Amino acid sequence: MEHLNRSRVVDDAFTHPLVACHLACNEYGGAAYLGVPVMWVQGRQFTLVLCALEINHRTWCASELEGLNAGAQRIRELSSKIPLL
Structure with missing residues (x-):
């Protein structure tokens, strides 16, 4: 599961070994994939x-990765305030 601990920028999702079988790529026809891990620990x-x-092959730019990272950081901040059962 080490591959979940870092951002993944994939311009051709159909041939990349980690995302070619990704449900979202298969279900929605994603040709390009950008993924950022969101992790938190509270007992578990x-x-x-x-x-x-993106449904077309493309090259992701740095600002898009930064934006997704900012979203992931916000989720981490919010999730730290939610108690787990």
Whole structure:
């Protein structure tokens, strides 16, 4: 599961070994994938990946990755305030 601990920028999701079988890519026809891990620990560890898909092959730019990272950080901040059962 080490691959979940870092951002993933994929310009061709159909051939990339980690995302070619991703449900969102298959279900929605995502040709390009951008994923950022969101993890938090409160007694248990949960891993969530916030991702963006594009139906066409494309090159992601740094500002898009920064935006997704900012969204992931906000989720981490909010989730730290929610008690787990």
